[in-house]
Amino acid sequence: MLTSTPTRPAHRAFRVSVKRVQRLSPSFVRITFHGDDLVDFGDEGLDQRIKIVLPTEATGYDSFPTSDDWYGEWRQLPDHERNSFRTYTARRIRRAEREVDVDFVSHGDTGPASAWANHAGVGDDMMLIGPDGTSGWTGSGIEWKPAGAATTLLAGDETAVPAISAILEQLPDDARGCAFLEVPTAADILDLTKPAGVDVHWLARDEASYGAPLIDAVRDWTSRYLTATHHGKPIDSATLADVDVDHDILWEVPQGRDLTGEFYAWLAGEAQAIKTLRRFLVSEVGIDRSQVAFMGYWRVGKAEM
Numbered sequence: 460m461l462t463s464t465p466t467r468p469a470h471r472a473f474r475v476s477v478k479r480v481q482r483l484s485p486s487f488v489r490i491t492f493h494g495d496d497l498v499d500f501g502d503e504g505l506d507q508r509i510k511i512v513l514p515t516e517a518t519g520y521d522s523f524p525t526s527d528d529w530y531g532e533w534r535q536l537p538d539h540e541r542n543s544f545r546t547y548t549a550r551r552i553r554r555a556e557r558e559v560d561v562d563f564v565s566h567g568d569t570g571p572a573s574a575w576a577n578h579a580g581v582g583d584d585m586m587l588i589g590p591d592g593t594s595g596w597t598g599s600g601i602e603w604k605p606a607g608a609a610t611t612l613l614a615g616d617e618t619a620v621p622a623i624s625a626i627l628e629q630l631p632d633d634a635r636g637c638a639f640l641e642v643p644t645a646a647d648i649l650d651l652t653k654p655a656g657v658d659v660h661w662l663a664r665d666e667a668s669y670g671a672p673l674i675d676a677v678r679d680w681t682s683r684y685l686t687a688t689h690h691g692k693p694i695d696s697a698t699l700a701d702v703d704v705d706h707d708i709l710w711e712v713p714q715g716r717d718l719t720g721e722f723y724a725w726l727a728g729e730a731q732a733i734k735t736l737r738r739f740l741v742s743e744v745g746i747d748r749s750q751v752a753f754m755g756y757w758r759v760g761k762a763e764m
């Protein structure tokens with residue numbers, strides 16, 4: 460519990476280099492980063508959001524500002540010196556070894572982050588923007604907030620597999636619920652650790668469209684397992700403000716109302732698919748929005764900005 464507001468930012472830049480590259484499956488490549496100052500990297504885990512900073516052709520990382528106001532200074536840089544970012548999950552944090560693993564979805568060389576991961580080699584430089592464990596802030600960049608819920612639902616596509624896997628690993632032994640993970644093919648199913656009371660279902664997408672297997676599975680599970688005690692009155696779909704996923708970010712996360720004995724869902728992946736699930740759970744089933752975290756992690760045809 461904070462007694463006063465910390466004066467330093469919750470996140471900062473960490474200079475790292477590639478220590479290991481491990482091809483986990485056709486679609487996943489795990490990069491282990493090492494850097495001496497990772498000893499200060501916040502290690503709360505769960506769905507810890509980080510940024511990877513891509514090197515510029517002109518200056519690499521030389522012009523990247525490292526002051527407390529790095530973001531403000533970064534915005535002022537001329538285009539050719541301004542590094543671009545992409546958002547990822549810290550799959551595992553080993554502070555004592557000064558290591559962080561990031562599991563990259565390999566979607567060809569169509570995006571700079573995927574291309575970087577596909578060609579990464581031991582010793583390559585990287586910069587991560589991550590939680591500063593010495594800042595005094597806690598919980599920054601973590602959206603998993605079940606707040607005592609009795610039953611939890613986790614659903615996501617391959618981009619959310621690292622976050623869901625990390626969350627499952629940290630759940631208490633008596634946790635109950637279900638997790639659905641949609642991956643490109645059955646060859647992308649990974650080992651994970653989870654409590655006995657949480658059922659995990661891997662869904663191979665194969666030729667289906669992004670999110671289709673996930674949407675079917677969540678609909679089916681909801682109709683079979685989610686009893687009337689877990690949800691309320693369906694809301695009129697006209698009152699649910701829609702998000703234009705081609706222009707706005709689909710990101711709605713509850714901020715920790717006490718959910719003791721209730722239901723909590725955490726959904727992340729391709730934005731249009733997550734939007735469909737949002738309408739289904741909130742509008743059709745009537746689950747209160749304070750019980751569901753919805754996050755568009757990426758959008759077909761749109762680069763992250």
Ligand SMILES: Cc1cc2nc3c(=O)[nH]c(=O)nc-3n(C[C@H](O)[C@H](O)[C@H](O)COP(=O)(O)OP(=O)(O)OC[C@H]3O[C@@H](n4cnc5c(N)ncnc54)[C@H](O)[C@@H]3O)c2cc1C
Nearest residue numbers: 547548563564566570571572573756758759760761762763
């Ligand atoms: C909080 C958060 C956590 C995330 N964690 C992870 C993670 O741990 N691992 C991970 O791999 N991703 C993760 N993502 C998703 C990742 O940020 C996006 O996939 C990002 O767009 C990848 O950047 P890029 O440079 O490869 O492609 P971009 O330059 O952003 O996009 C270029 C093109 O590639 C397409 N594209 C982007 N991602 C995919 C994909 N996965 N499959 C197919 N086409 C794609 C875009 O639609 C676009 O047409 C996370 C996103 C968020 C918001």
